[in-house]
Amino acid sequence: MTVAVNRVLLAFKTWEDRKKEIEPLFKAGAADAGSLARLQLDHLRQAAYRLRQTVRPDEKPFMLLLNNQVAKLEKQLFPNVLVRLFSQLKDRLLDGPIYLRQQEKQRTQNLEMLKIQLKDAGLGSLNGRLEQHLDPDQKQVILPLDCQLGPEKRLTLDLHFKMDAHGEFQLNQIGGKLMENGKVAKSQEFDLNEWPNLKTNQIWSLLEGRAMKQQYTDATGHENNRWVELGANTVQHYDPNYGFDIRTALDALPAITRNKDELVRYLENGQQVPTYWKQGRSYVSINVQADPANRTISLFDDKLHPTTAEKLNQQIVKQGPKVKVLSAQRTRKGVRNGQHQ
Incomplete structure (x- = not known):
């Protein structure tokens, strides 16, 4: 069980951290x-x-310490009783309410922007929890998310929020773990400066070992695209000029039947796509995914075992010339391991 942070003590600690930043100016x-x-x-x-x-019962005793320190500083800065009284009234009637209104407006705008970002990333289920967990008195917050993928497989995500210099929370990192039978099969920390617009289904695909086409900003500041996948111990980036084009790879395998624009979009997104392998009027179910390392499309049978064009052709020959009726749901809507784009 997570212990709630004492925000009063945190305010004192934050001041000490800020004081250390000011010390060089003080010495100079x-x-x-x-x-x-x-x-x-x-x-x-x-x-x-x-x-x-919003003070909690466990924090109330510490509020006395805060109020006492405020009173001590007021006496130090305003030794004249009338001047001190005027400062206190100004603080209570003018400065305080203005500050709170500004903070509320800024916080509302900040949360709305984060909710849009989370929704676009496929994390909209967290939106109702943001107000509760992104406490303005904390500089860093980690929100966990657990997704059950099947009886033995689970995806866990840790969303790292950090307050910037303007006092606004930014989602700057996502930690992902793919769990199988209670053990970590693969994990990776994704810095969102290096993974802009990263989606949850892309994290899933990468942790499953699939490659995706990533948008990034190159050294010249221009938007570019490159293939990327997770290696054994590091991230494998392919040069933007690396000779792998999904459309060309699909053209080399004309027996794959599905709308090509859909296939390109899903494969570049790192997804494993269910479709059919066609010869004449006969079909067999397959799954496909991008394989930039070998500049081709990886083929899997209906049980997700790796297969080849030759094996699929042999399977069609064995099943005979019967026509298999294509499922509209599979060919138009079925996309494994990902969201519709």
């Missing part, structure tokens, strides 16, 4: 003790604004 004479105390007062007052309405 660009800041004095008064300005440092003023920054600390602003920091703790803002923490008090945020926590006052």
